[in-house]
Amino acid sequence: MKPPPFEYTAPTSIPEVVALLQEHDFEAKILAGGQSLMPLLNMRLARPSILIDVARIPDLDYIRATDGSIAIGAMTRQRSVELADTVRTSHPLLYATTMHIAHPQNRNQGTLGGSIAHADPAAEYPALALLLDAEMRAVGPDGERTITATDFFITYLTTSLEAAEVLTEVRLPLLPPRTGWSIQELTRRHGDYALAGVMATITLDGGGQCTEARLVLFGVGATPIRASNAEQMLIGTKPGQTEFVAAAAKASGDLDEPLSDVHASAEYRRDLARVLTRRALAEATANAAGAA
Amino acid sequence: MAIDDRPGITIPNRIEDLPTSQARFIGRTVDRVEDPMLLTGRAEFIDNLSFPGMLHCAILRSPHAHARVVSIDIAEASRAPGVLAVLTGEDCQRWSQPTPTVPEGWGTYCLATDKVRFVGEPVVAIAATNRYLAEDALELITVEYEELPPIVDATKAADANAPLVFEDKGSNVMLQRVFTWGDVDGAFAAAAHVFTETFRWHRLGANPIETFGVISQWDPIENALTCHGSFQSQYHMALARSIVLGLPSNKVRLMSQPHGGSFGGKGGARGTDITALLSRKIGGRPVKWIEDRMEYLAGGSSQSWDRHYEASLALDANGTVTGFKVKLLDDLGATAEGWGAVSAAKPLAAFTGCYAIPVAQYDLTIVATNKLPGSPYRGMGPPPHNFVLESLMDIAARELGIDPADLRRRNYIPKDQFPYTIASGNEYDSGDYDLALDTVLEMSDYQKLRAEQAAARAEGRLLGIGLVNTIEPGVFDWNAYAIVGQPGTGVPEGATVSIDVFGKINVKVGFSLEGQGQYTVLTQVLADYFGVELTDVRVVPCDTLSAPPHFGPGGSRLGVSITGAALGAADLLRQKLIKVAAGLLQTEPANVELMDGKLQITGVPGAEIPLAQVAGAMIARSDLLPPGVDPNAEATYAWTATGRTPADDQGRAKSYLTAANACHVVLVEVDRETGHVEILKYFIADDCGTRLNPANVEGMTQGGVAQGVGAALLEEYCYNEDGQLLTSTFMDYLLPSVYEVPMTEKKALVTPSPFTPLGAKGVGEGAMHTTPAAILCAINDAVAHLGVRATAVPASPHRLWTLLQDAKPGG
């Protein structure tokens, strides 16, 4: 299990990265924390001719509270997110999401940007990005652009980043007041990718009515999936078991054929999506009520 | 009390009988002598070794489960940078033999010749200046295959039209036999109740964190082979190499390096042969091969126990079990290499568990399929067998409305009936099963657990209690495997004990570190025997040509047998020292005894000489040496269990010497909606006779629980219908982590063996025998009222979810 030969370069600026990507086109691979890319290299399942290590670019590693969101540089290690006070206090959902990713030894290397760019359908950060309508900033030959999460995740391990684009920042909106959240996953072993996972937020008004519901299912399709129809069913209700059950049935019923692999059939994943959605909505609602 | 092991040798059966007024080390937890080296990263694991001129091997493996090898083109690879040798099946045909197997004749060459029989089978091997270059060169090899239909489903392997793994055999059935012990038909006909169920145990395996590794060097002048490797049993491996490579046995020298666990699944025969032949091909440069994890998972000694069971239990009206029948279809994979069918034979050593079941039957069919050949794994055969027996006990208890603890108690072998011969022929040395049961019931507060379960169920939660007791057969003997064609009775384990002129003690043995702490045990035994400090004893591992007869770890035997070997050698040495001391003390040897590190005249205070002085005189003062004594303060003893009997026509033999027993209670919660299982509490009472080092035993037990949890819930090798392995990395083959393994509460019971050195019993495997069964029984206890039954291992969430889809509503 030794990687195939490749060239390596560690540019120190974003324009250099873009130039290198242009020069090598699909032959080049960006290396961030390597926690997804390196296993693929060791197994010789990825064969780039050159690796572009973006770890030495200053200014890609930061966590900034901005108006209404947290802006995180693409090269920020997951562990930095976990340990940042700002994250724990202002964005507990981001903190909790981070703690679901692998183990400290992987989070010390793995980056937030790498996870988003890798776009594993079972990964937590892409699901969170979709849940919160996060904005991805990317720089390419034509300059910088912002891509919303809905437009970002195309299919399995594929994003709308162009071959010569580099992800530079992810902006994750803070939760509105009176909002509760929940992450529900079924993993066979702690720290593994989930067989199925659900993230939800519920916002209640003073009278306990749902003003906003967000629901993302992950690990069940080719990308994380926003369950918009189920969200709509909750808005305007005083959500309780009946609503949770109905919304969960809708969310899972709306899924196209879910993934099927050695650990879970499509049928099982669909049912997990239903069960976990119901649980997530219940927990998020309870938390929202508590936050009110 | 002493067991007179062989004429002229006295081996104490109790710690109190050692020549010391108070044993200071043995029977106590002491710091392990192995640890400083391991903790500082200085142990010489195989991949830490390097020799001048050494090359690195990489292996091209079959992508197909079953295919004819049409052609192999190695031209480009041979010219690749750094490549010095390329080995193919043709070389193997020229220079070696197919590997010996049990049963005979189901082996292949170490590289594929005419066809490949499983995904991951080695096809071409390359030696290059480093591993990176060797792997690069593999990509330049072209192999043309003609795919053949594979046989993957064992239940179809015996069908008339099934593809044949070995065409010359005319069938995929490697072995088929029915062993009947007593009037089984009569017992089942007369039974008040008969319970029958089918069970499935899916493939899983050892996965030590260190894979196998070896460095082989062929001497082209002498035609001799030297290998360093992470061999679990170097001697056995050396013998087989001599056969396969056509070398006289004394031209094969194997040295086992410390290794990172084995659990039976280290393997390495093919890798050793491949590197040996590469070294031969390159004119004698050493060649190293370190199996990587993906090679291990797909092509190593990683997979065990792919089993389909149908079993029945007969009971009379009082809940006494009167008969037990097991029909096993064992899917051994493509060949019977390594230990092949041996693991299907081992259950005979404890076929009826803790119970006095008078008659039994084992209907055994072993088939070949196009999957990785099966390997040994901790416990060998009984873990699946125990899962079957204990599940049936629970089924019977539930159907008859008897508490599972009570049904078991009714059927225990009473403690006054030991030594007890079970239906399948083995003899249990000693035990007190009621005591273990009572102990664990009390520890777990069993009635309270039942109340907890009832309360949870009222809330709609599924809690279940598993209570399982098993026997761990310890100290294996080859006669146990006669039924699958393994010859021999007796497994000698030797030690050479010497004292140097300064009174320091060395003990030479034929095995290396593997994790169980045997060097510490040896050190404890000898320090107490000779009245010295632990630091005065040093264990010296020797290679196959310099060690006394040995087998090494395996079959829960080494703790007992190496203690026997050390005590035997110590006794022989003591007898020599007494003669020398008698001369020095000017008395008759009969008046001299060894006690607390001194040789003294019995009953004469002060008439004593320290051990070091006697040894010193023996070696350095020939003028003082009595006649008939050589100037060598050294003795060798090879211990083997006495009283072993060859197997009869139904495979019955006194095989395993000891029968440890354990009783586990586990509380689990099953998530009714997701099928996920959580272990909430775990209690263990276990009895392995005298504990030579209690912390070692605890470690073996807890480690076995962890592997048992893996087996019960997580670990499984999945093949698709084309014979492709779908769980080829550690992302999919799931070893349990600290989150999945319960912290257990344990209690030690001590019923010494009357037959063994210091009364110890084999103990390396017990928890693995018990934990999977206990967890499955707990799961069924949680879901039985829903009208479903879990009968497959591992009980993955998907499997349980599927099962629970059929659950009775509202249960």
Place this chain on the structure above:
Amino acid sequence: MATPRTITLSVNGTTHQVTVEPRTTLVDLLRGDLGLTGTHVGCEHGVCGACTILWNGKAVRSCIMLAVQADGSEVTTVESMAQDGELHPIQQAFMEAHGLQCGFCTPGFLMSISELLTRSPDPTDEEIKDTLGGQICRCTGYQSIFTAVRLAIKKLADARAAGGSA
């Protein structure tokens, strides 16, 4: 063959300048060229943790990190722990609590635990579990490792109280 690169890194306080192929993993550099074989390899895909080392003080998998990524960094391996023939308190605790059997996984555990106890000298059980969760041990079943961590915490606290430097 790709262009070799010359890198400089400090390993256990010693600065090394080495020329490596870009694809060389950090663990292969440490174990090969630098001869520091205490760091082990169990899977080469980031799961088992046998290869865990400290990279600028953080526990990471050296099997899925390239040597070139460590250019200019400080790397710490198990070889740094015992000083002057004395085991480090964490190693001592492992020995006393029987936190190892075959010892193959142990260097990785030691590295992870030293990061934890440096950052959080008095961790909660959950923090300990989070750290151990990323290290697989096939032998011990973790119970004695957990005990060893608790014992190490005590030893380190005692050493601090006594003004020691450990």
